[in-house]
Amino acid sequence: MAGVDQGAVVDLLGVLAYAELTAFDRLAEDARLAPTLDGRAALARMAAAEVAHHDRLTARMRELGVEPAAAMAPFVAPLDAFHDGTRASTWLEGLVKAYVGDGLATDFYREVAAFLPQPDRTLVEEVLADTGHADFAVREVRAAMAADPAVAGRLALWARRLVGEALTQSQAVIAEHEDLAELIIAGTGDLAGVGQLLGRITTAHTARMGALGLST
Amino acid sequence: MAGVDQGAVVDLLGVLAYAELTAFDRLAEDARLAPTLDGRAALARMAAAEVAHHDRLTARMRELGVEPAAAMAPFVAPLDAFHDGTRASTWLEGLVKAYVGDGLATDFYREVAAFLPQPDRTLVEEVLADTGHADFAVREVRAAMAADPAVAGRLALWARRLVGEALTQSQAVIAEHEDLAELIIAGTGDLAGVGQLLGRITTAHTARMGALGLST
Numbered sequence: 001m002a003g004v005d006q007g008a009v010v011d012l013l014g015v016l017a018y019a020e021l022t023a024f025d026r027l028a029e030d031a032r033l034a035p036t037l038d039g040r041a042a043l044a045r046m047a048a049a050e051v052a053h054h055d056r057l058t059a060r061m062r063e064l065g066v067e068p069a070a071a072m073a074p075f076v077a078p079l080d081a082f083h084d085g086t087r088a089s090t091w092l093e094g095l096v097k098a099y100v101g102d103g104l105a106t107d108f109y110r111e112v113a114a115f116l117p118q119p120d121r122t123l124v125e126e127v128l129a130d131t132g133h134a135d136f137a138v139r140e141v142r143a144a145m146a147a148d149p150a151v152a153g154r155l156a157l158w159a160r161r162l163v164g165e166a167l168t169q170s171q172a173v174i175a176e177h178e179d180l181a182e183l184i185i186a187g188t189g190d191l192a193g194v195g196q197l198l199g200r201i202t203t204a205h206t207a208r209m210g211a212l213g214l215s216t
Numbered sequence: 217m218a219g220v221d222q223g224a225v226v227d228l229l230g231v232l233a234y235a236e237l238t239a240f241d242r243l244a245e246d247a248r249l250a251p252t253l254d255g256r257a258a259l260a261r262m263a264a265a266e267v268a269h270h271d272r273l274t275a276r277m278r279e280l281g282v283e284p285a286a287a288m289a290p291f292v293a294p295l296d297a298f299h300d301g302t303r304a305s306t307w308l309e310g311l312v313k314a315y316v317g318d319g320l321a322t323d324f325y326r327e328v329a330a331f332l333p334q335p336d337r338t339l340v341e342e343v344l345a346d347t348g349h350a351d352f353a354v355r356e357v358r359a360a361m362a363a364d365p366a367v368a369g370r371l372a373l374w375a376r377r378l379v380g381e382a383l384t385q386s387q388a389v390i391a392e393h394e395d396l397a398e399l400i401i402a403g404t405g406d407l408a409g410v411g412q413l414l415g416r417i418t419t420a421h422t423a424r425m426g427a428l429g430l431s432t
Contacts, residue, residue: 051261
């Protein structure tokens with residue numbers, strides 16, 4: 001791992017730190033859609049956990065002598081574009097977005113983290129740890145589908161739109177960040193390795209859709 | 217303090233727990249208006265601290281055998297009405313609202329907390345502790361006014377609107393909660409005591425406006 005460029009490490013910390021801020025933002029927004037005060041408090045609690053993750057990443061950037069705002073800046077436009085293009089309009093859409101969308105992103109970041117040197121590898125793995133959102137989302141979505149099976153079709157379409165938009169934006173991010181692209185290709189070994197990485201991410205995505213009871 | 221009705225304690229915990237949720241909400245909303253990523257992260261961090269306070273209050277309600285959602289329910293409409301009626305449209309309005317509006321509310325709750333038995337008195341005092349927002353707001357507002365003195369007049373008008381709306385809603389809350397009204401009257405001694413309490417709150421408000429450099 002000695003050959004990893006610090007530019008790639010900073011890129012990954014930067015994109016993750018901004019992703020945590022937008023996750024905070026989105027969970028806070030979705031909290032307002034909650035049908036109960038308990039659900040609203042549960043989402044607010046998850047949003048708060050994202051802020052703590054954000055703070056750990058920015059503390060590490062400062063340790064590396066990097067200004068967090070500068071490291072995050074290149075990722076503001078693509079991540080905002082993703083969220084603006086997939087703004088949840090119902091409580092259930094918000095939950096599916098958090099579970100399916102964040103699940104995809106987390107899998108991707110975790111694959112990349114495996115190529116990082118320590119202590120950044122462990123730091124990234126820890127901030128990617130689930131904040132309890134997954135179980136909560138699965139429970140709420142399944143309960144809603146049990147009450148009204150027609151919900152399933154709409155949510156499956158919504159999940160497909162999320163995946164499409166996520167692919168578009170992640171390709172844009174990687175295309176503009178050579179260090180990150182090189183890290184992934186060097187880490188996986190070659191293009192076949194990149195294909196296997198995408199295969200693992202797809203398998204995990206299919207499993208999450210299954211957990212929600214949605215077809216891919 | 218043995219004579220304090222549990223209804224009044226639960227009312228105060230309920231209104232505060234919902235106030236913390238709405239504070240989270242509003243700080244999260246205002247974070248999006250931040251002109252810099254650092255400012256946005258600072259507000260997100262303060263919002264996260266409000267969630268931690270909310271959790272301490274709901275934990276105490278459960279200890280008392282009270283369902284938090286039920287205790288908060290009567291305060292949802294008046295607090296939402298206050299926030300809907302005073303939605304900040306700029307970063308500076310949001311900061312003034314947080315500093316001036318929350319300052320007023322905090323002073324009022326702290327006065328009422330003084331009449332509570334332990335351990336609730338200490339709990340309420342602790343969750344009312346400033347989360348760093350005050351200094352941050354004063355610094356940002358003063359810097360903006362130094363750059364553009366015309367801002368001061370608009371913000372002073374905004375602060376007056378906040379106070380008017382806060383008085384309207386707090387009167388509505390107290391009118392509908394006899395336990396709370398009795399607690400305040402019994403705690404202050406008589407109507408003259410209530411007058412002195414309001415005098416203390418007004419003095420502190422004037423000091424906050426002065427710290428911002430705004431006229432009352």
